[in-house]
Amino acid sequence: YSALGVRGVYDQGWRYETGDWRIIFFKVKDDNDEIAAIKATVSWMYPNTDINVHGVGGHGIVWDEGVINYVDDGNFTWGTRTGTTKEYVWIWDGGGYEFWLFLYSGFYRSVTDEKRSLILHNVLLDGSMPDDFPEPYMITLDFYKVYFSGGYDVKHESRYVEVYATADAATDQVITVWLTFESSEIVNVAVDAAWYDDLPPTNMPLAFTVAGKTTIPVEVVVPAGTSAGTYWADVEVWLGDMPYPFYCWIEVTVD
Structure with missing residues (x-):
């Protein structure tokens, strides 16, 4: 045997x-x-x-x-x-x-x-x-490693962070969080805003190739006059030809 x-x-x-x-x-x-x-x-x-x-x-x-x-x-x-x-x-x-x-x-x-x-x-x-x-x-x-590597206020888990913003601000508030990808082989990655987001992240590359280690910016814009509350700016991630995506959570606390 x-x-x-x-x-x-x-x-x-x-x-x-x-x-x-x-x-x-x-x-x-x-x-x-x-x-x-x-x-x-x-x-x-x-x-x-x-x-x-x-x-x-x-x-x-x-x-x-x-x-x-x-x-x-x-x-x-x-x-x-x-x-x-x-x-x-x-x-x-x-x-x-x-x-x-x-x-x-x-x-x-x-x-x-x-x-x-x-x-x-x-x-x-x-x-x-x-x-x-x-x-x-x-x-x-x-x-394949995926984790937040900077720009957040609180890190709850490797793919779940919290950022802070001021309520009823006179101007837009722009927060940039950094998301890092590491892989043991070359892999194509696609990212997008999660379909359920309150504050869809912007200014991030939607498709790229990881060969070793890559870090991308994820920009969250809190519009002027946003009321106090909790909002979500999650990132949807596809690795290679995985049949489903997974999500990286960005919780936005406006206070």
Whole structure:
């Protein structure tokens, strides 16, 4: 038995569950809670082998899955996102804001709490296997950090800060907060104002590429005459081809 070997144990009968299933658990050490997402890549050796991959967040929710290509009666066709003997999924603790609002309040602020896991479903095994059966596979993890790095008054969490403004001011008040991105591989990033914002942030680059470390300005304008209260200027973030965005919170306290 090898925990890192594709076994090819099949019952090609009538169920989607046919094939060999593995669950890989892992935890990430991130004392400052700056990791926003993890990209897990599973690779194997032979071109006709296929492993379907599912990414599971800390709350047991399957947030992402690779190409499945289930036909029927326990049969699959070959397919991966990369078109090669590599498949990847994104693991993080959140989807659209609608999930956060109605299901688990605040549950996707951290990617480091709880265990993460990959579910591997080996659906096809290459018929040209040599003597080194079972076929080995490898898992690679890439890490993406996103955190506020300056310009705020209070930092509640790595991606949740608070800024202060004066109520009923005679002129607009402009506050610039700095948001930093770090990645272990080159990744395209898209940012925008959250759809529910009271004070949508402005003057920030909407699309850019991170190769190592990049810091961007996020400008919040509190209009003249704004009454006392709490307002939101959150930033919606998309990393690569993640199926959902996540949010970085800017709470604006006007007093």
